[in-house]
Amino acid sequence: MPRISHQPTFAITLPRNASPLRHRICDALLAKVADGTLQPGDHVPSTRMLAQTLRVSRGAVVAAYDELLAAGYLIAKPGSGTQIATGADRAMRAGASTHAAPKRARSASRPRSLPVHKWSLQPGSPDSTLINRADWNRAWRAAAAAPIGDQPPRSLGHVGLREALSDHLRRSRGVNYGPDDLFILPGVAAAVRVIAEAAGANRRAVAVEDPGYTNAHRALTATGAKLQSARVDEHGIDPASISRAAIMAYTTPANQYPLGSRLSVDRRAELIDWARAGGRTIIEDDYDGEFRYDVSPMPAVASLAGATDVVAYIGTASKILTPTLRIAWLAPPPHLAERVRAVIDDSALDVCATSTTALAHFVASGALTRHLARAARTYYARRSAFLGALRREQPDLEVRGIDAGLHVTIPLPDGTDEDRFLTALAARGVGAAGLSSYTLTERPSRGIICGYARLPESQAALVAHEICAELRSHTR
Numbered sequence: 001m002p003r004i005s006h007q008p009t010f011a012i013t014l015p016r017n018a019s020p021l022r023h024r025i026c027d028a029l030l031a032k033v034a035d036g037t038l039q040p041g042d043h044v045p046s047t048r049m050l051a052q053t054l055r056v057s058r059g060a061v062v063a064a065y066d067e068l069l070a071a072g073y074l075i076a077k078p079g080s081g082t083q084i085a086t087g088a089d090r091a092m093r094a095g096a097s098t099h100a101a102p103k104r105a106r107s108a109s110r111p112r113s114l115p116v117h118k119w120s121l122q123p124g125s126p127d128s129t130l131i132n133r134a135d136w137n138r139a140w141r142a143a144a145a146a147p148i149g150d151q152p153p154r155s156l157g158h159v160g161l162r163e164a165l166s167d168h169l170r171r172s173r174g175v176n177y178g179p180d181d182l183f184i185l186p187g188v189a190a191a192v193r194v195i196a197e198a199a200g201a202n203r204r205a206v207a208v209e210d211p212g213y214t215n216a217h218r219a220l221t222a223t224g225a226k227l228q229s230a231r232v233d234e235h236g237i238d239p240a241s242i243s244r245a246a247i248m249a250y251t252t253p254a255n256q257y258p259l260g261s262r263l264s265v266d267r268r269a270e271l272i273d274w275a276r277a278g279g280r281t282i283i284e285d286d287y288d289g290e291f292r293y294d295v296s297p298m299p300a301v302a303s304l305a306g307a308t309d310v311v312a313y314i315g316t317a318s319k320i321l322t323p324t325l326r327i328a329w330l331a332p333p334p335h336l337a338e339r340v341r342a343v344i345d346d347s348a349l350d351v352c353a354t355s356t357t358a359l360a361h362f363v364a365s366g367a368l369t370r371h372l373a374r375a376a377r378t379y380y381a382r383r384s385a386f387l388g389a390l391r392r393e394q395p396d397l398e399v400r401g402i403d404a405g406l407h408v409t410i411p412l413p414d415g416t417d418e419d420r421f422l423t424a425l426a427a428r429g430v431g432a433a434g435l436s437s438y439t440l441t442e443r444p445s446r447g448i449i450c451g452y453a454r455l456p457e458s459q460a461a462l463v464a465h466e467i468c469a470e471l472r473s474h475t476r
Contacts, residue, residue: 236263260401
């Protein structure tokens with residue numbers, strides 16, 4: 001027969017640690033289960049009596065009992081009070097708990113931290129401090145006030161964002177997609193994977209820019225695609241270097257990543273002809289096509305004649321607003337739309353509906369247009385300050401990719417060990433990326449990629465001096 005005790009007939013003390021009071025009450029009771037004082041079927045003290053015994057508020061005891069009930073350690077029976085649940089003793093012997101144990105202080109002798117550079121020129125991130133906080137807060141308040149959904153959005157969801165993007169893309173990038181043509185996905189890599197799966201890339205050749213965007217390379221590889229290197233020069237990807245066996249080609253025509261070249265008009269036409277001739281697909285990653293300097297705008301490949309049936313267009317909020325907003329959009333060729341929809345739904349590639357509602361408000365209110373204009377002016381000034389400082393330090397220095405985007409590439413002298421150069425540069429306080437990490441070939445080009453989006457104009461001369469000083473040390 002189980003023992004019945006509605007009053008605390010045993011000594012109980014709270015552990016002394018930094019955990020919340022309700023957790024300490026839970027731990028005190030569970031300790032009595034562990035040592036056999038309380039057994040399955042035993043009644044626990046009433047919340048009022050235990051609060052008096054421990055000299056704590058009754059609310060804290062109620063919260064602790066609720067936690068123990070939810071975790072299955074207690075069971076409440078109407079008319080019979082609250083009891084230790086069957087199996088609670090076995091769970092305690094197995095080391096189970098209702099909450100995470102408080103973290104121990106980290107030993108001072110084993111610090112763990114990421115390297116911190118005085119100047120971080122790592123490419124791929126915009127300056128999120130340029131976002132107007134009033135516009136940003138207004139968008140998120142609108143999202144918080146929206147109805148709370150009870151189903152994942154999947155491929156047919158995010159109507160508000162698709163409508164806002166349809167208008168924005170028509171005005172800013174010259175592509176004419178209706179809301180129903182667009183799919184919302186959690187990042188560019190997800191969009192690349194979806195379109196590759198929809199096009200049947202598994203075990204088939206897909207051409208990629210070399211050097212190129214490694215996250216896209218990994219996404220394609222994950223689908224089973226066989227990557228084939230396509231040559232890139234100052235005019236962008238060279239269609240003549242694409243294998244006839246390739247069924248797709250991934251490209252960043254507005255600002256080739258990472259070399260920074262823009263795909264020339266004639267090569268855009270050649271690329272479309274290549275795709276149409278073989279029933280192939282072009283993946284156009286238009287990741288930061290809004291930012292260009294001292295050059296006339298070039299339309300997206302997807303806007304050109306003959307592109308509709310062969311171009312899968314991808315854009316992202318991560319490169320124009322903040323990398324914390326993992327939202328991308330995909331407009332596939334019409335004949336792949338239903339396959340794309342199926343891949344998204346089968347893979348449960350959902351995007352947070354609250355985030356897309358906020359972004360929809362940000363775009364539809366005109367805040368994105370205002371942000372892009374303001375950011376472009378700032379990035380132009382930072383680019384000009386950085387380039388000017390580099391040229392004053394070393395007038396003959398070759399700098400690539402200066403017409404668009406948020407980074408430039410500086411080739412390294414022949415024979416330079418790229419890893420050693422980056423390490424030495426880091427010792428000077430400058431963090432940059434190596435060009436060789438973006439290549440597929442066994443003999444990659446050597447260089448450094450410098451993102452200037454977050455480099456204040458006042459610091460440009462200091463950074464340029466450190467870069468050029470290190471370059472000079474490798475050419476002596």
